[in-house]
Amino acid sequence: MILGRADGTMVQAPEPAVHRSWPEDGFPHGVYGPIPDDLTAAANEQLDNFAEILRSRGIRVDRPESIDFSQRVSTPDWTQDSMFGCMPPRDVLITVGNEILEATMCYRSRWFEYLCYRPLIDSYYRADPDMRWEAAPKPRLTDASYKKDFWPEYESLDFAQQIARVRANDLVLTEAEPLFDAADIVRFGKDLFVQLSMVTNRSGVDWLRRHFPSHRVHAVTFANAHPVHIDATWVPLRPGLVLHCGEREAEPELVEYFKMNDWEIVPAAPPTMTWDGLPRLCFCSPWLSMNILSLGPDTVCVEASEVAQMELLDKLGFEVIPVPFWDVATFGGGLHCSTVDVHREGTLQDYFPRRHGRF
Numbered sequence: 321m322i323l324g325r326a327d328g329t330m331v332q333a334p335e336p337a338v339h340r341s342w343p344e345d346g347f348p349h350g351v352y353g354p355i356p357d358d359l360t361a362a363a364n365e366q367l368d369n370f371a372e373i374l375r376s377r378g379i380r381v382d383r384p385e386s387i388d389f390s391q392r393v394s395t396p397d398w399t400q401d402s403m404f405g406c407m408p409p410r411d412v413l414i415t416v417g418n419e420i421l422e423a424t425m426c427y428r429s430r431w432f433e434y435l436c437y438r439p440l441i442d443s444y445y446r447a448d449p450d451m452r453w454e455a456a457p458k459p460r461l462t463d464a465s466y467k468k469d470f471w472p473e474y475e476s477l478d479f480a481q482q483i484a485r486v487r488a489n490d491l492v493l494t495e496a497e498p499l500f501d502a503a504d505i506v507r508f509g510k511d512l513f514v515q516l517s518m519v520t521n522r523s524g525v526d527w528l529r530r531h532f533p534s535h536r537v538h539a540v541t542f543a544n545a546h547p548v549h550i551d552a553t554w555v556p557l558r559p560g561l562v563l564h565c566g567e568r569e570a571e572p573e574l575v576e577y578f579k580m581n582d583w584e585i586v587p588a589a590p591p592t593m594t595w596d597g598l599p600r601l602c603f604c605s606p607w608l609s610m611n612i613l614s615l616g617p618d619t620v621c622v623e624a625s626e627v628a629q630m631e632l633l634d635k636l637g638f639e640v641i642p643v644p645f646w647d648v649a650t651f652g653g654g655l656h657c658s659t660v661d662v663h664r665e666g667t668l669q670d671y672f673p674r675r676h677g678r679f
């Protein structure tokens with residue numbers, strides 16, 4: 321596995337795709353800078369502890385290299401006043417079969433994030449002559465890739481109006497070029513489900529469909545007003561069992577596709593974490609409670625204070641490994657976000673022999 325690092329992570333400078341505002345913590349909209357040292361140290365302690373837990377299970381754990389994320393970066397098309405960090409490798413990389421693919425990303429602050437992982441990818445590539453190393457087309461990210469003045473308009477809508485926009489994928493990104501984050505993709509063997517979101521557009525899904533011709537690539541949406549990454553919404557547990565954030569309703573056609581292929585859809589337990597209890601400067605939701613890391617069909621890592629979630633998984637027959645992790649949320653996610661599985665045992669399976677509608 322690759323496991324991220326908290327070092328040097330920034331509240332990133334404003335840019336069209338990102339709206340951050342934490343006035344009570346010293347970061348009102350427009351103010352950017354390093355996340356305070358005490359938060360970084362607490363997150364690194366939990367990350368290091370997680371690394372030890374994984375290693376004690378015989379898993380090799382590799383870590384990326386932080387670079388100076390406070391630096392201004394530019395391409396011929398734009399300049400961005402800061403980068404972000406390298407805690408959530410899941411956003412940037414996906415392993416499919418013998419391939420590691422670098423996602424396009426759509427934040428200018430994350431355009432260069434792949435560099436943190438290049439030393440590792442390079443070492444895997446040299447060690448394994450069968451490995452494929454791919455990078456999706458680097459996007460231009462000019463102003464044409466973003467809807468102008470999106471955020472104030474979108475925030476003025478009510479929930480039902482926002483969900484209608486989510487279902488239509490009429491969000492901050494335009495279709496000027498393919499854009500996706502790797503964490504909007506979830507693998508179920510031959511089927512790859514890709515969430516259309518604030519960071520993934522239809523052109524991105526189309527690119528993935530053409531890139532993985534031996535897989536079935538499906539665009540999906542959920543009733544989440546701020547969709548960013550699918551891994552706190554629709555989480556495979558083992559063949560035939562998927563964990564669903566019930567608050568974020570799935571499309572009926574997706575539900576039917578799973579049911580007719582004999583999958584059981586289990587609603588996740590309500591999080592123990594509350595919106596008010598989230599750590600400072602956190603841009604994720606309490607549903608990181610279901611952002612679990614699967615070590616295999618019988619074993620899952622779950623955040624240690626998410627008792628209801630652990631009990632649910634225990635009842636479903638899993639060995640549950642509790643891992644304290646909420647201090648990491650500020651840096652971009654939970655146990656799944658912070659990891660990328662580089663190598664797993666097993667072969668490609670088709671878990672969905674029956675077709676339904678567009679699936």
Ligand code: DAV
Nearest residue numbers: 549552604605653657
């Ligand atoms: O609250 O749904 C999920 C993961 C972010 N990387 C959320 C965020």
